[in-house]
Amino acid sequence: MTRAKELPPQWPGAYEDLIKEWQGLERAQVRQLTLSAGGRPVFALHYGEKEMVSPSANFNAAVASKQASAFPYRYKRQRPSVLLLAVIHGGEHEGLFGLQSLMKLLETNTDLYGREWPELVELAQRCRLSLVPVVNPDGYVRFTPGSGKLLSETENARFVTGSFPDGSIPIWPTNKAVHPFPKGGKGFLGAYYNDNGINIQHDEFFRPMADETKAILDLVYDEWPNATMHFHTCPHGSCFFDADYTPIEHFNFASETAQAFSQRMQARGIPDGPLPERNYPSEAAGKPFNLISAVYHATGSYSLLFETELGSDFCQHELSFEEIHDTQLIAVSAFLKTTLENFEERKRAEA
Numbered sequence: 001m002t003r004a005k006e007l008p009p010q011w012p013g014a015y016e017d018l019i020k021e022w023q024g025l026e027r028a029q030v031r032q033l034t035l036s037a038g039g040r041p042v043f044a045l046h047y048g049e050k051e052m053v054s055p056s057a058n059f060n061a062a063v064a065s066k067q068a069s070a071f072p073y074r075y076k077r078q079r080p081s082v083l084l085l086a087v088i089h090g091g092e093h094e095g096l097f098g099l100q101s102l103m104k105l106l107e108t109n110t111d112l113y114g115r116e117w118p119e120l121v122e123l124a125q126r127c128r129l130s131l132v133p134v135v136n137p138d139g140y141v142r143f144t145p146g147s148g149k150l151l152s153e154t155e156n157a158r159f160v161t162g163s164f165p166d167g168s169i170p171i172w173p174t175n176k177a178v179h180p181f182p183k184g185g186k187g188f189l190g191a192y193y194n195d196n197g198i199n200i201q202h203d204e205f206f207r208p209m210a211d212e213t214k215a216i217l218d219l220v221y222d223e224w225p226n227a228t229m230h231f232h233t234c235p236h237g238s239c240f241f242d243a244d245y246t247p248i249e250h251f252n253f254a255s256e257t258a259q260a261f262s263q264r265m266q267a268r269g270i271p272d273g274p275l276p277e278r279n280y281p282s283e284a285a286g287k288p289f290n291l292i293s294a295v296y297h298a299t300g301s302y303s304l305l306f307e308t309e310l311g312s313d314f315c316q317h318e319l320s321f322e323e324i325h326d327t328q329l330i331a332v333s334a335f336l337k338t339t340l341e342n343f344e345e346r347k348r349a350e351a
């Protein structure tokens with residue numbers, strides 16, 4: 001396979017066009033959460049009825065109480081609340097590609113390629129779904145190529161993680177050693193960041209620097225999601241990762257989701273990546289307390305990172321755009337299936 005020359009017609013387009021599409025959806029409730037650093041609106045889309053729950057305590061106090069009754073959102077609802085977050089890093093449009101197709105499925109019963117996904121639709125209809133398709137619109141519009149599959153590895157690195165004021169391109173993860181990312185000189189602000197150079201994944205969660213981060217945390221406190229999935233993109237096999245600094249029960253949820261995903265990927269014939277491992281705190285360097293961990297610690301939502309393979313000629317596996325698309329919907333299917341099984345088990349145990 002050689003490098004892709006152009007994006008497929010199904011690929012997400014200009015941000016203004018996406019907003020018009022979302023506002024034209026018939027079944028979704030669309031609302032603006034905040035404005036980005038660059039003044040662009042960040043939207044949430046909701047499918048299914050919101051069920052209010054009134055926990056008797058905030059999450060960390062509820063944990064300390066050891067009382068199941070302090071977690072009513074786990075079992076008093078009729079259906080679980082699920083939050084899907086994409087384009088946290090502006091150069092990673094693959095998750096959005098999947099969410100655009102999920103919206104089309106929920107509206108018209110066929111995906112962006114005109115195919116049906118009956119299991120996914122049935123699972124989605126059993127949940128309250130909240131989608132933030134573009135958490136970081138500033139980075140999204142800065143990533144003008146749309147997909148790293150059109151770029152060389154170096155070009156992609158420059159677009160995604162930027163270049164410092166002296167013109168040097170940091171290699172991931174050394175781009176995180178200076179944060180907020182500096183602007184000016186011969187530098188270029190990579191799509192990772194909002195217009196103030198904030199990497200939302202590594203914001204200050206006790207005192208957020210970015211309004212986009214505050215908006216996501218507000219949404220989490222408003223929805224009390226049972227489970228949250230964070231879409232990112234990587235150069236190695238697609239896989240789910242557990243959030244760090246969570247209990248073993250959380251890791252078990254991540255493992256079950258990852259196994260369900262891997263089985264479906266094998267059945268579809270798309271290569272994937274490893275299953276999650278619980279290997280800290282033995283790692284000497286420790287692990288970052290990032291947005292994924294923060295979502296868990298805010299309200300107790302299961303919170304998983306999903307890394308999809310970019311599928312370019314410099315990645316572990318080359319994937320077609322259609323395979324990248326299917327990977328997103330397969331991942332959402334696995335995530336919803338595990339969430340629903342877990343929810344129903346808790347309802348039985350805790351009611």
Ligand SMILES: [Zn+2]
Nearest residue numbers: 089092232233
């Ligand atoms: Zn990312």
